Amino acid sequence: MITLRAQFPDLVLANALPALDHVIYETRKKYMALGPTIYNMRTSDRWGEQHTGVTGLGQPAQVNEANPVRYDNPLQGFPKTYQHIDWGLGFMISHVSARDNRWVSAGRMAQELSRSFMDSRELLAASTFNRAFDTNFPGPDGVPLCSASHPLKKVGGVQSNILSVAADLDVDSLQLAYTAMALQVTHSGKPRNILPSKLMISFHNNFNAIELLMSKLRADTTNNATNAFQHMRASLPEIMPWTYLTDPDAWFLCAAPSDTELYWFDREKFYTSHDIDHDTRTLKTAGWEAHSFGWSDYIGVFGTPGAG
Numbered sequence: 001m002i003t004l005r006a007q008f009p010d011l012v013l014a015n016a017l018p019a020l021d022h023v024i025y026e027t028r029k030k031y032m033a034l035g036p037t038i039y040n041m042r043t044s045d046r047w048g049e050q051h052t053g054v055t056g057l058g059q060p061a062q063v064n065e066a067n068p069v070r071y072d073n074p075l076q077g078f079p080k081t082y083q084h085i086d087w088g089l090g091f092m093i094s095h096v097s098a099r100d101n102r103w104v105s106a107g108r109m110a111q112e113l114s115r116s117f118m119d120s121r122e123l124l125a126a127s128t129f130n131r132a133f134d135t136n137f138p139g140p141d142g143v144p145l146c147s148a149s150h151p152l153k154k155v156g157g158v159q160s161n162i163l164s165v166a167a168d169l170d171v172d173s174l175q176l177a178y179t180a181m182a183l184q185v186t187h188s189g190k191p192r193n194i195l196p197s198k199l200m201i202s203f204h205n206n207f208n209a210i211e212l213l214m215s216k217l218r219a220d221t222t223n224n225a226t227n228a229f230q231h232m233r234a235s236l237p238e239i240m241p242w243t244y245l246t247d248p249d250a251w252f253l254c255a256a257p258s259d260t261e262l263y264w265f266d267r268e269k270f271y272t273s274h275d276i277d278h279d280t281r282t283l284k285t286a287g288w289e290a291h292s293f294g295w296s297d298y299i300g301v302f303g304t305p306g307a308g
Contacts, residue, residue, distance in 0.1 A: 020110045020285055021272055027114035028270070034242055035125025038198070039264040039293065040257045048084055049265050051296040053077020053140075055154040055187035075154050077187065078140035082292040084267040089116055090286030113287050117270055124293060126244035128262065129200065129252060133162070133305045139295055146252075146303040155189040163304040169205050169251045173304065174212060175228070181253055181302040194300050196253035199237040204248035206241040213239060249306025260300030264293040 042049075055075040063069055091109040131137040132145040143149050148160040161184070167173035184192045201209050213229050213236060229236060237253060254260065268290035275284045295301075 020106065020274070023107050023110035024114045024272055024285075024287070027111045028118060031115065031118040033118060033122060034240060034244075035122050035264070037240070038200070038254060038257065038260075039125065039262045040260070042263060042265045043269075044082075044084065044265040044267045044292075046267075048292060049082040049263075051080045051082070051140075051261075051263075053079075053153075053187075053261075053297055056190070058154075058188050059190065075187070077153055077297070078142075080140040080294065080296040082263065082265055082294060084265065084290045084292045086268070086288065086290045087117070087120065088286055088288045089113060090284060093283040093285075095281030095283075110285070113285065117287050117289065121291075122244050125264065126242060126246075128293070128295060129250070129303070130244075130246045132250075132252070132301075132303050139298065141298075145295055145298055145301060147298070150298055152185070152189070153187040155185075155187065159184060161298050161302045166304050166307050168249055168307045169201065169208055169212065171212060174199075177253055177302050177304065184299075192299065194255045194259045195235045196237045196300075196302070197256040197259075198240045198252075198254045200240045200242060200245070200252040200254055202245040202248045202250065203241045203243055205251060206239070209239045209241070209251075213237070247305060247308075249308035250303065251306065252301060252303035254302075255300030260295075261297035262295050262301070264291065266291045 054077055057072045057074060061070050091113060093106050093109075097106070128145065133147075134144055137144060139145055141151055143151075146162045148162050148164070149158045150161065151157075152159055161181070163173060163177060163180075167176075178196065182193075182195055184194070186192055199209055199213070212227075215227050216230055240254075266289070268288065270287060270289040273286050273288065276282070277284065
């Protein structure tokens, strides 16, 4: 615990504000954020960002002698707009508290301000997955992030990134999800060739996931059967227990950010501002940031709400 008076004995009133900033930013360094490991983290210098997908080209065709080459045209995909939102929170310290050496509470408030902003970012980042099966939150293609009816713009038809029968995390369901994700195709019908890098779960599933992926033998049988996941070391997904997932049964396979269309844009990174109210002599400290987030395409994500 950092106490301002103990570590900065000469700082009072306005001169104490750098000490508050020290507490705030040191607390941020200690916070383990998982959201940035899932999203493509970007910065933005305008009101928002707009994405429009492109379907790509089909397969090349054999060309006989003296015959013309076939030309193919990509189609426009589904548009997505990311509009940045400003977020702010602050606290105040009375002149009497500063004058009478009540800096322990000020240090705690500085820590809490930092934690609140980091906590908010994690809550928002996880909300994409907490709403992944909710039809009230459709994506650019008109269906939720995890759906059995994602339209394939060029070749037609639909593609699924959800188990046909919702299932809790076990050997069979994980194998089905892993295989289905690996066999997904692009809008032009070509294999995506994307494998998951993370198994995202709630903490309720943490020990179950460890046994499924890390045991040398299958965890669901007494027949000493080999755990096939142990022979996929090059593509074995990392277990990611996330306390911000609200459904204890839901779980997801996620590819590396470079293979997904999950985006987080920071328009204005976290910063602090300070002021003194000259009528009351109250010290004010506030934090600010602006950002947007979401998904432009379901590529690289496969999920199920679980059987519960």
